[in-house]
Amino acid sequence: MATRAGAGTVVAGAAVVALLSAALALYGPPLDAVLRRAFSLHKPHSITDMENTLQLVRNIIPPLTTKKHKGQDGRIGIVGGCQEYTGAPYFAAISALKVGADLSHVFCTREAAPVIKSYSPELIVHPVLDSPSAVRDVETWLPRLHALVVGPGLGRDNVLLENVKGILEASKARDVPIIIDADGLWLIAQHPALIHGYRKAVLTPNHGEFTRLSDAVLRDLVDGSDHREAVRRLSQALGNVTVVRKGERDVMSDGEHVLECAHEGSSRRCGGQGDLLSGALGVLVHWALHAGPEKTNGSSPLLLAALGACSLTRQCGHQAFQKHGRSTTTTDMIAEVGPAFRRLFET
Numbered sequence: 001m002a003t004r005a006g007a008g009t010v011v012a013g014a015a016v017v018a019l020l021s022a023a024l025a026l027y028g029p030p031l032d033a034v035l036r037r038a039f040s041l042h043k044p045h046s047i048t049d050m051e052n053t054l055q056l057v058r059n060i061i062p063p064l065t066t067k068k069h070k071g072q073d074g075r076i077g078i079v080g081g082c083q084e085y086t087g088a089p090y091f092a093a094i095s096a097l098k099v100g101a102d103l104s105h106v107f108c109t110r111e112a113a114p115v116i117k118s119y120s121p122e123l124i125v126h127p128v129l130d131s132p133s134a135v136r137d138v139e140t141w142l143p144r145l146h147a148l149v150v151g152p153g154l155g156r157d158n159v160l161l162e163n164v165k166g167i168l169e170a171s172k173a174r175d176v177p178i179i180i181d182a183d184g185l186w187l188i189a190q191h192p193a194l195i196h197g198y199r200k201a202v203l204t205p206n207h208g209e210f211t212r213l214s215d216a217v218l219r220d221l222v223d224g225s226d227h228r229e230a231v232r233r234l235s236q237a238l239g240n241v242t243v244v245r246k247g248e249r250d251v252m253s254d255g256e257h258v259l260e261c262a263h264e265g266s267s268r269r270c271g272g273q274g275d276l277l278s279g280a281l282g283v284l285v286h287w288a289l290h291a292g293p294e295k296t297n298g299s300s301p302l303l304l305a306a307l308g309a310c311s312l313t314r315q316c317g318h319q320a321f322q323k324h325g326r327s328t329t330t331t332d333m334i335a336e337v338g339p340a341f342r343r344l345f346e347t
């Protein structure tokens, strides 16, 4: 990867918090061994710090009671799904439901809709994304949505991308939290102003998407080996939108604080795991923002949500891999969302 080297790169001032979410894993080596391994490259942090951060993630999870009405725990929209890609929006939408959202909507192209519907009767599917009235069609649903996940399986057709521009503008105008992934990030790399400074946005690039965004947005060179600083710089350059760089370790930043998730996952790199993460994040962002400052104790709600979604995705991978080994696919991981969630956040 071409490195952009950071002349005058300054780490000072950035509050860096490394979270060892592996400490949560109920499988695996003893806690002290896990701690030593995960912190070997970084400044040590106390177990109390880590436990406090994890407790904040647990704090944002709404209680299950008999007093709620349908929709209260999350109505999530996924914008994506086209001729080539029907799996990605399905993975994101079903993951949102499995994490605990009440309703999951998919806004996709006309021909992708029957395919996505056929995967699950639990999804609400709108075949509007390639229609001339796409922006208006989605806009009518925005007041009923708690978060929008833009990009899984969107593709790069210019007509669709133009419609998504309008959907992003309409969502920002309504203050709807937005998670941008996959081809949504392709659009942002072409037009960073679409998301610049929007504090309710989270970007979830994989390796290639991160490089593309950095090349598009950063003027100065960054040391490519320093992931934490690279993520912090990209977030800052985008006006402090939260950035989650997925990889061997997930690194996330709001331009100020940096969190890292090294929770044990799996060695399978099958497609769709990022889609699971983005759908889960849609719900957790809603919960984190809804929880209020007394629950998040001054921490960034979006960073806590990101940490929760990364830990959960990796825990799903870990559990699925234990059962299925090399044949593990994202469908196997989705089957683990419930048990993984309980292990991480409810025990």
Ligand SMILES: NC(=O)C1=CN([C@@H]2O[C@H](COP(=O)(O)OP(=O)(O)OC[C@H]3O[C@@H](n4cnc5c(N)ncnc54)[C@H](O)[C@@H]3O)[C@@H](O)[C@H]2O)[C@@H](O)CC1
Pocket (backbone or CB within 6 Å): 084, 085, 086, 087, 088, 089, 151, 152, 153, 154, 155, 182, 183, 206, 207, 208, 209, 271, 272, 274, 275
């Ligand atoms: N079943 C489905 O429908 C799926 C559809 N997907 C969709 O496919 C579209 C394209 O997504 P892609 O993620 O392929 O993005 P790109 O089309 O930008 O491709 C990224 C490329 O980078 C490579 N790459 C990934 N990680 C790398 C690393 N660490 N080092 C070097 N190279 C690396 C990949 O092999 C891929 O060829 C999106 O719309 C996405 O949502 C994916 O989400 C996978 C599942």
Ligand SMILES: Nc1ncnc2c1ncn2[C@@H]1O[C@H](COP(=O)(O)OP(=O)(O)OP(=O)(O)O)[C@@H](O)[C@H]1O
Pocket (backbone or CB within 6 Å): 182, 205, 206, 207, 246, 247, 248, 249, 250, 265, 266, 267, 269, 270, 271, 272, 273, 274, 275, 276, 277, 310, 313, 314
């Ligand atoms: N080398 C790795 N080791 C362990 N976990 C990884 C590794 N790379 C990615 N992951 C995990 O896999 C999940 C998805 O990340 P990935 O980089 O595969 O996203 P993606 O390419 O967007 O996926 P998708 O195929 O859904 O588009 C994240 O939870 C991340 O933590």
Ligand SMILES: [Mg+2]
Pocket (backbone or CB within 6 Å): 181, 182, 206, 274, 275
């Ligand atoms: Mg992806």
